[in-house]
Amino acid sequence: MIIGLTGSIASGKSTVAKMLKEYGLPIVDADVVARLVVEPGSPTLKKIAEAFGQEVLTEKGEMNRTKVGELIFHDETKRKTLNNIIHPAIRAEMLRQKEEHLANGAKTVIMDIPLLFESKLQHFVDKILVVTVSEDTQLKRLMDRNQLSEEDALVRIRSQLPLSEKEQGADAVIYNNGSIDESRNQLEVILRQWHVID
Numbered sequence: 635m636i637i638g639l640t641g642s643i644a645s646g647k648s649t650v651a652k653m654l655k656e657y658g659l660p661i662v663d664a665d666v667v668a669r670l671v672v673e674p675g676s677p678t679l680k681k682i683a684e685a686f687g688q689e690v691l692t693e694k695g696e697m698n699r700t701k702v703g704e705l706i707f708h709d710e711t712k713r714k715t716l717n718n719i720i721h722p723a724i725r726a727e728m729l730r731q732k733e734e735h736l737a738n739g740a741k742t743v744i745m746d747i748p749l750l751f752e753s754k755l756q757h758f759v760d761k762i763l764v765v766t767v768s769e770d771t772q773l774k775r776l777m778d779r780n781q782l783s784e785e786d787a788l789v790r791i792r793s794q795l796p797l798s799e800k801e802q803g804a805d806a807v808i809y810n811n812g813s814i815d816e817s818r819n820q821l822e823v824i825l826r827q828w829h830v831i832d
């Protein structure tokens with residue numbers, strides 16, 4: 635079974651992914667893959683520099699993530715341009731890693747895809763697990779974690795579909811407003827229901 639783990643920025647996906655790892659389940663993480671495909675010298679990074687200018691590269695030839703973040707979260711056209719360049723490369727590498735886990739005998743693979751709904755990737759997975767939080771908690775945790783002003787945190791939140799819509803498209807939902815242990819308990823119930831654990 636392929637489980638798609640999603641949510642929105644700072645809703646708690648990585649926190650839940652860590653718990654899934656503790657069960658020994660293999661995880662294919664879109665944010666990790668998104669870093670892999672823009673390594674210095676990669677064709678994808680070259681295309682990004684052609685589209686946005688050499689100033690998105692650091693002296694070492696790496697992608698300047700802060701700079702690219704500033705550009706794309708304040709400008710939908712630029713965000714779409716970046717997505718059109720980087721998403722095909724991310725998808726191809728994620729599918730490769732998934733196949734590798736299956737070939738190695740995994741019965742369940744987790745695909746952690748923040749933009750699963752925005753990119754319409756529901757067909758990639760058999761079950762969708764959404765990690766959700768209230769808007770207030772999401773805003774507070776994002777501001778704390780990334781040291782962002784309220785305004786910068788809000789533009790990032792608004793660049794994604796509302797969590798309420800994602801909950802409607804889910805096979806199961808983890809409500810992550812409470813403690814980490816409360817979320818862990820919800821996860822355990824879901825994994826039992828799906829026969830991933832006994």
Ligand SMILES: CC(C)(COP(=O)(O)OP(=O)(O)OC[C@H]1O[C@@H](n2cnc3c(N)ncnc32)[C@H](O)[C@@H]1O)[C@@H](O)C(=O)NCCC(=O)NCCS
Binds near residue numbers: 664665720
């Ligand atoms: C814009 C970039 C450079 C910012 O890097 P930074 O290190 O600050 O953030 P990080 O990569 O950890 O992403 C944090 C979160 O931002 C959100 N996010 C990232 N990219 C996007 C996007 N194109 N649209 C909407 N939300 C996004 C996701 O919720 C993600 O989990 C980076 O996120 C990126 O390369 N984005 C494009 C690839 C992408 O779409 N990644 C999302 C998962 S496929």
Ligand SMILES: Nc1ncnc2c1ncn2[C@@H]1O[C@H](COP(=O)(O)OP(=O)(O)OP(=O)(O)O)[C@@H](O)[C@H]1O
Binds near residue numbers: 642748775779810
């Ligand atoms: N139940 C919780 N109680 C308190 N803090 C939490 C809880 N869950 C997550 N957090 C904190 O909230 C922040 C966001 O969580 P996390 O990084 O797991 O979100 P995410 O959905 O993976 O975000 P992103 O898409 O931006 O990578 C982190 O700083 C994390 O430590």
